[in-house]
Structure formats: C-alpha cells, structure tokens
Amino acid sequence: MKNEIRIEMEALPENEGFARVAAAAFITPQNPTVEEVCDVKTAVSEAVTNAVIHAYEEKGGRIVIRCSLENGLLHIEIEDFGRGIEDIPKAMEPLFTTRPELERSGMGFAFMEAFMDSLDVKSEPGKGTRIIMEKKFGSTLCGE
Amino acid sequence: MEEEFRIIDHYLMIRLPEEIDHKSCQEISRKADRMLLDSEVKHVVFDFSRTMFMDSSGVGVLAGRYRKVSCFGGKVFVANANRRIRKILKLSGLMKYLEFMEQEEENEKRDQD
Numbered sequence: 001m002k003n004e005i006r007i008e009m010e011a012l013p014e015n016e017g018f019a020r021v022a023a024a025a026f027i028t029p030q031n032p033t034v035e036e037v038c039d040v041k042t043a044v045s046e047a048v049t050n051a052v053i054h055a056y057e058e059k060g061g062r063i064v065i066r067c068s069l070e071n072g073l074l075h076i077e078i079e080d081f082g083r084g085i086e087d088i089p090k091a092m093e094p095l096f097t098t099r100p101e102l103e104r105s106g107m108g109f110a111f112m113e114a115f116m117d118s119l120d121v122k123s124e125p126g127k128g129t130r131i132i133m134e135k136k137f138g139s140t141l142c143g144e
Numbered sequence: 145m146e147e148e149f150r151i152i153d154h155y156l157m158i159r160l161p162e163e164i165d166h167k168s169c170q171e172i173s174r175k176a177d178r179m180l181l182d183s184e185v186k187h188v189v190f191d192f193s194r195t196m197f198m199d200s201s202g203v204g205v206l207a208g209r210y211r212k213v214s215c216f217g218g219k220v221f222v223a224n225a226n227r228r229i230r231k232i233l234k235l236s237g238l239m240k241y242l243e244f245m246e247q248e249e250e251n252e253k254r255d256q257d
Contacts, residue, residue: 013165013166013167013170014167016165016166016167017163017165017167020197035228038197038228041197042197042199042232045165045166045197045199046199046200049165049166049199049200049201052166053166094237095237102204103173103204103205103207103208104200104201104204105200105201105203105204105207105236106200107200107203107235107236108200110200110235110236111199111200111232111235114235
C-alpha cells in the first residue's frame with residue numbers, strides 16, 4: 001500500500017533537523033539499514049539547507065516536503081518558492097557555491113546524488129526550486 | 145549537547161556535537177575562529193566521538209579551518225570519526241588534507257584508503 005506524508009515548514013535552520021528526522025521516521029516501516037537511514041537524512045538535510053540558505057537567503061519562506069513510499073521505493077520532493085537556480089548544471093558541480101563567504105562546502109547536490117538512487121532538480125529563477133529524489137530500499141550500495 | 149573547546153599546548157581541541165548541520169556549524173566556526181585568533185593555536189583537532197550525524201555543512205567547517213591553520217603550517221586532525229563520517233569526508237575530497245588520529249581500537253574494521 002502506498003503511504004504519503006506532506007510537511008510544510010518555515011525555512012529556518014532549526015527546522016533542518018526536524019525535516020531529516022521526519023523523513024527518517026517515515027521510512028522506518030521499511031526496516032532500513034543504519035546506512036540507508038543516514039543516506040536519507042543527509043540528502044534531506046542538504047536539500048532543506050539549500051532552501052534555507054540559497055532559495056530564501058536565510059530570511060525564511062515556505063518549504064514543502066512530500067515523501068511517499070510504495071513497494072520499497074521512497075520518493076521525496078522538497079520544494080521552495082524562493083529565488084530559483086539560474087544554471088542548474090553549474091549549481092550541481094561539486095565544490096561550486098554562489099556564496100563562498102558562508103564557507104559552505106559546495107557539496108550539497110553531490111551528496112544528494114551520492115546518497116540517493118536518483119536526483120532531479122527543477123528550478124525557475126524567481127519562482128522556486130523542486131528537488132526530486134528517489135531511493136529503493138534493500139539495494140544500498142555502500143561501498144564507498 | 146554543546147560542542148566543547150579546549151586548548152592543549154598548540155592544539156585547539158573541538159569536541160563536536162551530536163548533529164553537525166548548517167545550524168550547529170555557524171556556532172562551531174564562530175567559536176573556533178575566535179580561539180584561533182586569541183591564542184597561540186597552531187593545529188586543530190576535531191573530535192567526532194559524540195557525532196551521529198554530519199552533512200556537507202561539516203565539510204565546510206573542516207575545510208575552512210584547514211584553510212586558516214595551514215597558512216601557518218598548522219594541521220587539522222580528525223579523531224574518533226565513525227565509518228559514516230569518514231565516508232562523508234572521503235566523498236568531499238578532503239581526506240588528503242586531514243590527519244587521522246587512530247588511537248582507539250573501537251573502530252573495529254577500518255576501510256583504509
């Protein structure tokens with residue numbers, strides 16, 4: 001049976017922890033491995049942090065998180081309605097950051113890509129960004 | 145739980161919190177930089193013994209401190225990092241800039257390289 005949750009939250013640093021714990025709790029019925037839980041938590045943390053820092057430039061705004069689970073496949077969408085991304089391939093390059101003064105690592109998208117099975121980024125400048133990630137349980141490759 | 149800062153000889157020891165994310169990082173970087181200025185600190189040791197979670201924000205903290213201390217020949221040490229933390233550091237390409245302190249045997253099987 002398909003299960004689904006939808007969370008709407010303010011784009012604040014204190015909600016980053018809530019978002020990843022909520023996602024971790026949502027996948028618990030799948031009996032995920034510790035590694036799989038960490039993967040999902042990290043990916044959600046990266047996406048939500050991006051919305052807080054980049055989409056809304058730490059001034060707050062609305063973030064919508066949708067998670068669904070069907071036949072062991074987790075589908076997560078994290079959407080914001082902030083400034084959007086002008087150049088998505090550039091933003092996804094490891095180490096690239098538009099805000100070097102914040103000492104961010106520029107690894108956000110690289111981590112989402114590494115820890116989830118698929119990552120899709122839809123964005124329009126001035127309108128917002130939607131991150132779509134999927135992960136199949138029971139098939140984690142955690143070699144490196 | 146709060147992170148803790150201590151200076152021993154020329155080493156700034158930072159005991160990191162349970163969760164290292166954007167929120168907790170701001171405070172860690174700020175405090176660390178103040179101590180790097182104030183005292184005769186040369187090296188930084190990041191102790192991950194309590195840390196259960198770290199995202200790319202943590203990578204930024206380590207890389208940022210490395211940038212600061214390496215100008216004066218200082219090093220950044222990593223202690224008690226579990227498998228997950230090492231995986232994150234490896235993915236970020238930071239491994240070659242860090243010194244790993246492998247004092248405890250509790251880290252049973254090491255995935256070296």
